Amino acid sequence: MNWDDTPEQAAFREEVRSFVRDRFPASYRPAADAEHSLEPEDVLGYNWPVDRVSDDPERREGARAWAAALAERGWIAPHWPREYGGAGLSPMEEFILHEEMMRARVPTVNGIGAFLLGPTLLVHGTDEQKARHLPPIAKGEATWAQGFSEPESGSDLASLRTRAVRDGDEYVVDGQKVWTSLAQYADWLFVLVRTDPDADRPHRGITFLLVKADAPGVTIRPITDIRGDRPFCEIFFEGVRVPVADRVGEENRGWYVAMTALGFERAGIGATIKYEQALSRLVDYLRSPEGARFGRRNPALRQEIARRQTEIRVLYNLARYTVSRQAAGEEPDFEASINQLFGAELHQRLARTGARAFGRAAALWGRRGAPLDAVFTHMCRDAVASTFLGGTTEIQRNVIATRGLRLPRA
Secondary structure, eight states: OOOOOOHHHHHHHHHHHHHHHHHSOTTOOOOTTOOOOOOTTOOTTOOHHHHTTOSSHHHHHHHHHHHHHHHHHTOSSTTSOGGGTOOOOOHHHHHHHHHHHHHTTOOOSSHHIIIIIHHHHHHHOOHHHHHHHHHHHHTTOOOEEEEOOBTTBSSSGGGOOOEEEEETTEEEEEEEEEEEETGGGOSEEEEEEESOTTOSSGGGGEEEEEEETTSTTEEEEEEOOTTSOOOEEEEEEEEEEEEGGGEESSTTBHHHHHHHHHHHHTOOSHHHHHHHHHHHHHHHHHHSTTTHHHHHTOTTHHHHHHHHHHHHHHHHHHHHHHHHHHHTTOOOOHHHHHHHHHHHHHHHHHHHHHHHHHGGGGGOOOSTTSGGGGHHHHHHHHHTTTTTTTSOHHHHHHHIIIIISOOOOO
């Protein structure tokens, strides 16, 4: 396939580059020593949902000014209709926008709300839900977190046990969620609950609800990860009352709404550029006088780096193929799971390659004084979670087998 830009796409790409140069706040700079979220769209040194409420006034105002600049163009949610605060961009224009932002190393804004919940509401939401929730997301005024996984119900999501019982015009929710990314900074949660415990199949008794993060009965507790950071949380629901008007889709049909959201989650460009930049930085360092000593000690490293470079280009082509399907009017399906699976395993291989390059020095955790600021030491810790974030490798292979290859279910 030919991925060269058309003249119109090339002009839009230059427009994005000029916008970033002119409008990104000069005072909004990376926090070099801060840990970061595990999301593929994370840019080293930035974490916009955290930055917007930072105790550092310069960082907080920089994050908000950047969101305001993007919102002026409708570029927080670029693919949404203009009536909801989007820009009405085509799938390929949106791809180019995010590719150029990642290459410029500036953060996207409102990731989970803009890229997961928003598209899901456009497909399944009521007019009132769209009018209420989409504009604040598109302005960077409301952030969201995803409440799907539970203890013992992560990979097997259909076995979830958080219960919602109908009481007039409300649901009463009780249960627990876990591994909810950045929930401590969210204004709202979108949550899967069980409304029919007697359904003949587990996925048929699930409902999709929108829940205020500060609603009475909601308790959010951050979890410390392997890096010592707290990018995700466990959430407890104790008698939380949720209006029926905040249900997305039909009762007991929330599984199908959730599958729409997960399809959008697995179809991004962010990981490709992130890995490409990390590998390029490694190569530049090993070619420098300071880093040359590491390369000389490992003659097989050149071949290993070449393999990683090839794999990154494969991942880029998978992302371009997925967006080409979207441009043809199709929703992401098993192709998105291929992206997720290949990208997750590549993340781990790339991390190991970088760590091997530095030998014993790869054990240094502190960034100051460590080779290449310990980037790959930290990446090794990040990558542990890659093969279960957004669906485990086993789940992705099942999706590819049943939906892509049409193999029978076991």
